[in-house]
Amino acid sequence: MNDQFDFVEDGGVTSPAGFSACGVCAGLKRNGSADMALIVSDCDCSFAGTFTSNLFPAAPVRYCREICATSGKVRAVTVNSGVANACTGLEGYENAKKTAALTAEVLGFESSKVLVASTGRIGVQLPMNKLEKGIREAAKNLSHTGGSAAAHAIMTTDTRPKELAVSFVVDGKKVTVGGCCKGAGMIAPKMVTAPHATMLCFLTTDADAENAYLAEVLGKAVEASFNKITVDNDMSTNDTVLLMANGKSGMKISAKSAASDLFERAVQMIAEHLARSIVFDGEGVTKFVSVEVSGAVDKQDAELCARAIANSPLCKTAWFGCDPNWGRILAAAGYSGAVFSPENVTLFFDELPVVRGGLDAGTPENELAEILKRREFSVKINLGEGNASCMVWTGDFTYDYVKINADYHT
Amino acid sequence: MNDQFDFVEDGGVTSPAGFSACGVCAGLKRNGSADMALIVSDCDCSFAGTFTSNLFPAAPVRYCREICATSGKVRAVTVNSGVANACTGLEGYENAKKTAALTAEVLGFESSKVLVASTGRIGVQLPMNKLEKGIREAAKNLSHTGGSAAAHAIMTTDTRPKELAVSFVVDGKKVTVGGCCKGAGMIAPKMVTAPHATMLCFLTTDADAENAYLAEVLGKAVEASFNKITVDNDMSTNDTVLLMANGKSGMKISAKSAASDLFERAVQMIAEHLARSIVFDGEGVTKFVSVEVSGAVDKQDAELCARAIANSPLCKTAWFGCDPNWGRILAAAGYSGAVFSPENVTLFFDELPVVRGGLDAGTPENELAEILKRREFSVKINLGEGNASCMVWTGDFTYDYVKINADYHT
Structure with a gap:
């Protein structure tokens, strides 16, 4: 099956055309390692998201669900590690919103086009002054080869970054799907209700596709990947999987198009690889x-x-x-x-x-x-x-x- | 509440009148410590039992369920530690039956009056030659002060024996309830179906009561004690709680008698203490x-x-x-x-x-x-x-x- 796909060397979220990313130190982690990532598309993206079904959804999860429900297009996602921004009430929600607004302001587009995600300690408020500095710093560091830096910056108890990209050619047009994720503990998706997801995962593609179709493809892929893993049976408050499609490949894909099978398999391949990587890198896991x-x-x-x-x-x-x-x-x-x-x-x-x-x-x-x-x-x-x-x-x-x-x- | 009860010093299964017990080495444990216990009443007992709801009930559980369903009275229970006699098929069942028959033969009463229980490694057959020697040895060592030896002999990963007895006086007659149990891991009763229970626990009393009433009292006590503990959420194949009442106190107790409240509270007190002891002695537990x-x-x-x-x-x-x-x-x-x-x-x-x-x-x-x-x-x-x-x-x-x-x- 894989002879129809090329694995992109050192591939990740910036492998699809028109995506840039970076990772910076905003100062949220005591050890001083990178703790903020920015993933940005050169142009508007269709998108889909799946989220935790925990009764305590983190503020960024609540914010992203609203964006999914109300916004047709997005351009960027801002991620921080170190502070989960969960069980933080109204202040936490306002901070998630402010994170999006600050990112949008710095990058020069509407606030509704920015998604956010957080991971780290529950119950602690985001230090917004640090976050603001981090966002400004990140905006300066965006690069079309920055996927790996972003994959590093979202890690918590992870011992290694998890990323992959594959491409395939249809009608002479190359389509690429890339992704990165983080997660090592508090890993156990809940299967019974949709929407669902586990941990943080960001998928990008230069395919041209509608939101509804992306939601369908993502739902199926998550069900067969992230929803099949468990490290400790503890479902997180922050689980998020986002898929952004910017259309840069020029290849339009829908449920009925000839390339849909290839595209769906590519998304599933990335999701499965990343989900398995989470277990391989599970906290303390040796088998x-x-x-x-x-x-x-x-x-x-x-x-x-x-x-x-x-x-x-x-x-x-x-x-x-x-x-x-x-x-x-x-x-x-x-x-x-x-x-x-x-x-x-x-x-x-x-x-x-x-x-x-x-x-x-x-x-x-x-x-x-x-x-x-x-x-x-x-x-x-x-x-x-x-x-x-x-x-x-x-x-x-x-x-x-x-x-x-x-x-x-x- | 406890001023109506006396805690028996070093109390256990032989504290109620007319019970004897012992613990011996049958050679099932590699380290050579005691691995077989016998608890015997001087006269016939009414009794009740609750058992695991695991789909793989151990052979002794299947055997005891039959005795509960068909036998009106019992006299003894033979327990071994080291080999669970679970997932052992027909041979395992025959070995459980044979254990009861051997015990009955040696002690001189009908086979249907002996209950059996096992704990240890799943999937291994009982070495019946060792067990037979153990039973003969145990029959010689029975003592009215042997409760503690029995409590020691049923231990596996337990670090200490768990036993207790209380007594109360009604109409000038002293009634005693005693018990011992073992368990430290594979501890998680299943609540949803009756009959239920967790680990091995043997309760004895010199009260005079009917089987049906004992079943009611035991069911309530187990629900509020063993069914409320979890060490590792792993329900065992061997969970068994048995209650034997030999009537030696001369005090008849039924659901309608004035002393029923005291009796039920005594049974619950013992069950709760023993259940809590299992968690305190849970594998590796420090809190x-x-x-x-x-x-x-x-x-x-x-x-x-x-x-x-x-x-x-x-x-x-x-x-x-x-x-x-x-x-x-x-x-x-x-x-x-x-x-x-x-x-x-x-x-x-x-x-x-x-x-x-x-x-x-x-x-x-x-x-x-x-x-x-x-x-x-x-x-x-x-x-x-x-x-x-x-x-x-x-x-x-x-x-x-x-x-x-x-x-x-x-």
Whole structure:
């Protein structure tokens, strides 16, 4: 499938034509590293956004939802790390609005064309004087190769930036989709309600597309990527995924156009890569585990079972210890709420059988332990009831997870 | 309230008249410590049991459920630690049955009068030759002061035995209720379906009562104790609470008798103490946290909210770090599924206000941190919506939790 796509070398949000970005130090982070990013398009963009379904949506989430509902076009997104601007009431909301207004003023376009996003400590107000200086500084540093600097500036407990861009050619026109994201903890999207999303992710493209179509494409991509990952089962107040399309490629794409399939696959490829990168870079994570449930009665059961296993502290610590303690996996399936008969259950670790008919399949423990030593492996459970399936990506639970989150004082 | 009750010094399952017990080494544990307990009544007992609702109930759970459904009286319970006898199929079930039969044979009464319980590694078959030797050894060691030995023998990752007994006097007759339990990890009862329970707990009394009444008393007590605790949100395959009443006190108690209130409070007191002891001794736990939700629309919302906070890895690691990071608590409430308006939420740590109207209440962070340094404290959140409430007892998440569960190879 990938032979139709080119992976852009060192690609990110500025790989699509007409996007510039940068990262600067506004002074929000005590350690003095970059904490503000600006992503700007040379011209107006169609756009779509998905957001957390937490009952405490952060101020920038509330602000962006309004922009999504009322504004037809956008030009820029201003992001800060260090202060989440969540649980900050009216003052927090006004600060989000002011951030947009300041950005718009400095860049010279209407306030309604600026989106904002924040990540960091909850319950703290944004220091607006620092932010204002940061915005002015950022506006001077914008560059068509600044995607990587932006990806760095939005990090919190992330250990590395996460970005990617792919391009494809249709009718002699090259279309590029790029993106970056941040996230390592407080990672667990909520599936049941739309709109949904997880953590901060910014997707850009030079395709020419309508808002409604972008919303459809983004919704599907998020469902199959960010909504399938969990680091700690803690859904954030700030989760945001934004997609901006500036049309610079000259290639018009809609649901009915021939190129729609390529475009949607490109967006999904970027979203999936970035979502998986979040788990790989999850707080303290040493293993990437695909929990694949099949044979469930329906989608909901498959999801319940996959999430129970993926979020079980006992399963996650066993994976960290390379202990093929499959009883913990079956116990999690057994309390997940999914309906099935224990005697029909089959379990594999990658290619090795672990459980058949609800009982030990007899594979020697040391062989199973070898699988768990891999950086990446699959836990495949078949409930033997129906045809529904679900895959969730997760990590292990380690000393470092506890350390990062017991010692993290912004 | 407690002036009507006497706490029995070093009390446990053998404090009620007519019960004997012991703990022996059957050789199931590699470290050679005691791993088999026997609790026996001098005469027939009425009884009641509650069990895990995990879809993979262990063989002894399946066996005990049958005894509960078919047998009017019991005399003994045989418990082993080290091997859970869960996910062991027909062979496991036959081994549970055989354990009961061997015990009955050695003690000289019918097989249907013996209950069994197991805890330890899932997926491993019981070594029946060792178990048989253990049963014969145990039968010789029974003693009316052996409750503590039994409490020790059922431990796995527990660091200390958990037992208690109280007595009260009615009409010149002394009634005693005693109990012991084990549990430190894989602790999270499931509330939604009855019968329910968590971990192994054995309650004894010399009251004279009918099975149906005992079931009612036990059900209420379990709901308000074991069903309110969570260490790691992992429900076990073996959870069992048994209550045996041998009538030796000569005091007949039923739902309508004057002493029923005292009796029920005694059972609840023991159950609550033992349930709290499990959290205090939870794997790696350094803090005991009461999560108290009030002002919820209904019971279900209150419970959802309390459990989301109590099980949030981010809240639990913050408590370990003595970090008053209340944003994590609000975020957990916000994704719990409970319905409320963020701007009405109030949060207290013990006596100190943390959040008012969904915003920082202004108490200095160092004062809040002092609360979190306590061995025991309360997180009290009022959702400001209605009158329903729920309390859940939980612990923090520590390096030791990860260590215990990454390194635990039976």
